[in-house]
Amino acid sequence: MKIVRIAMSAAVMLLPFQAMAREQADVLIRHATVVDVEHARTIPDQAVVTRGDRIVAVGDDAQIAKAWRARRQVEGKGRFLIPGLWDMHVHFGGGPALIEENKALLPLYVAYGITTIRDASGDLPYDVLKWRGEIASGALFGPTLLSSGPKIEGIKPVWKGTLETGSEADVDAAVAKLVDLKVDFVKITDSTLKPDLFLYAVRRVRAAGLQVSGHIPAAISIGQAVDAGISSIEHLSYAYNAGVKDEAQIAADIAAGRISRGEARTRIDAGFDEATAMQAYRNLRDHNVFVTPTLNIIRTLAYLDSEDHSKDPFLAYIGPGLRATYQWRVERAANATPEQIEARHRGYQRDAAVLPLLEKAGVTIMAGTDAGFLNSFDYPALGLHQELALYVQNGLTPAQALTAATRAGPAWFGKLDRYGSVETGKQADMVLLDRNPLEDIGATQTVNTVILRGAVQDRAALNRLLAEARAKVARWDASAAK
Numbered sequence: 001m002k003i004v005r006i007a008m009s010a011a012v013m014l015l016p017f018q019a020m021a022r023e024q025a026d027v028l029i030r031h032a033t034v035v036d037v038e039h040a041r042t043i044p045d046q047a048v049v050t051r052g053d054r055i056v057a058v059g060d061d062a063q064i065a066k067a068w069r070a071r072r073q074v075e076g077k078g079r080f081l082i083p084g085l086w087d088m089h090v091h092f093g094g095g096p097a098l099i100e101e102n103k104a105l106l107p108l109y110v111a112y113g114i115t116t117i118r119d120a121s122g123d124l125p126y127d128v129l130k131w132r133g134e135i136a137s138g139a140l141f142g143p144t145l146l147s148s149g150p151k152i153e154g155i156k157p158v159w160k161g162t163l164e165t166g167s168e169a170d171v172d173a174a175v176a177k178l179v180d181l182k183v184d185f186v187k188i189t190d191s192t193l194k195p196d197l198f199l200y201a202v203r204r205v206r207a208a209g210l211q212v213s214g215h216i217p218a219a220i221s222i223g224q225a226v227d228a229g230i231s232s233i234e235h236l237s238y239a240y241n242a243g244v245k246d247e248a249q250i251a252a253d254i255a256a257g258r259i260s261r262g263e264a265r266t267r268i269d270a271g272f273d274e275a276t277a278m279q280a281y282r283n284l285r286d287h288n289v290f291v292t293p294t295l296n297i298i299r300t301l302a303y304l305d306s307e308d309h310s311k312d313p314f315l316a317y318i319g320p321g322l323r324a325t326y327q328w329r330v331e332r333a334a335n336a337t338p339e340q341i342e343a344r345h346r347g348y349q350r351d352a353a354v355l356p357l358l359e360k361a362g363v364t365i366m367a368g369t370d371a372g373f374l375n376s377f378d379y380p381a382l383g384l385h386q387e388l389a390l391y392v393q394n395g396l397t398p399a400q401a402l403t404a405a406t407r408a409g410p411a412w413f414g415k416l417d418r419y420g421s422v423e424t425g426k427q428a429d430m431v432l433l434d435r436n437p438l439e440d441i442g443a444t445q446t447v448n449t450v451i452l453r454g455a456v457q458d459r460a461a462l463n464r465l466l467a468e469a470r471a472k473v474a475r476w477d478a479s480a481a482k
């Protein structure tokens with residue numbers, strides 16, 4: 001009979017497939033909706049297979065489940081799988097007494113879905129470099145840590161943990177030392193660094209094959225820093241400056257000592273012009289200069305007058321020494337005049353308004369918070385989610401915000417071949433969310449499971465990390481109270 005023959009041949013065809021031994025993997029995530037951040041779309045009912053720290057297969061759940069078995073299964077039904085989040089601007093510091101408190105921040109990042117952080121230098125650079133190695137070897141639990149090591153500065157700078165430079169030879173020696181330390185990029189700050197040396201340092205770092213970022217001296221225009229080869233601009237205020245009509249003239253006037261900083265400030269405040277800005281931003285795009293907004297710290301500090309953070313639940317995760325470094329800004333805010341308060345509010349609005357213009361010009365925006373010591377209530381880990389919410393509040397789509405936190409960092413480091421998507425061959429750094437972040441960026445806070453270098457941290461494990469972090473802080477508080 002015809003019908004029987006068809007049924008039999010189908011059975012015969014299926015037989016070798018069913019008998020085929022399924023390949024062994026470490027983790028199998030079933031029935032997840034994968035968020036393709038690059039194309040701002042979701043792919044339903046996917047299975048993702050990892051082995052070691054790599055994704056080895058992604059595809060339709062039924063197909064993948066037939067071909068693979070794993071030691072650990074994760075149920076992704078009704079959930080959304082995104083690549084691990086990156087915070088591209090964090091700090092560790094506050095002096096040697098706070099080493100343990102800083103180290104205790106590392107698991108918090110993981111608990112909030114952040115699988116990579118870029119340390120933009122603090123006063124504990126050699127400890128951070130040590131942690132970087134320990135995390136990579138598995139001896140220390142934390143997100144992948146990319147660090148600038150000690151920053152390049154001038155002589156006797158306000159910042160500690162620096163390589164002080166007063167001449168081109170000093171800069172050459174500093175760059176050679178940083179290359180020796182195998183830093184992931186170089187950070188330059190300008191509290192006492194001479195403007196010419198700043199530009200020289202940027203050129204030398206790029207010649208050494210490293211990315212370079214920093215605070216641009218007032219006596220230098222953004223265009224000059226771009227021409228020298230700066231790879232990213234930190235803080236939106238510098239991007240704002242690039243949109244000021246006679247920014248280059250103001251910088252030159254400062255350099256020549258013709259005007260005071262105060263006069264420069266007044267002219268910068270009044271001089272923003274959208275056409276100038278768009279031209280400057282297209283120049284950033286053309287030179288592949290990325291911008292890290294750090295909006296969360298700018299906003300938090302601008303509204304310290306009216307927002308009381310003393311009861312923030314997240315303070316339970318911040319050690320007493322680090323909390324003490326928050327205090328100076330609280331006091332400054334308490335003593336501010338109405339004019340100063342108004343100016344801070346305006347400053348935030350002004351900087352935030354730059355964000356959509358950068359996006360429109362095609363500049364790559366890297367999500368970064370500036371979280372760490374000194375930066376009051378801009379919390380490590382939680383801060384990145386607040387940062388992303390601010391991007392959407394200020395005109396980015398959720399997909400653009402998510403791109404800033406998953407793809408821009410890898411792109412800046414030239415690591416998009418390994419990070420930034422849930423695809424075969426990529427690093428097994430992923431976050432399973434309860435809700436769709438393309439619909440509401442707040443969904444990044446609904447972390448169900450984190451896969452870090454192939455290791456599964458489910459909600460119970462993440463809660464344990466958080467409980468341990470709180471307990472540590474409680475112990476430090478108790479001994480500080482004695």
Ligand SMILES: [Zn+2]
Nearest residue numbers: 089091120370
């Ligand atoms: Zn910073």
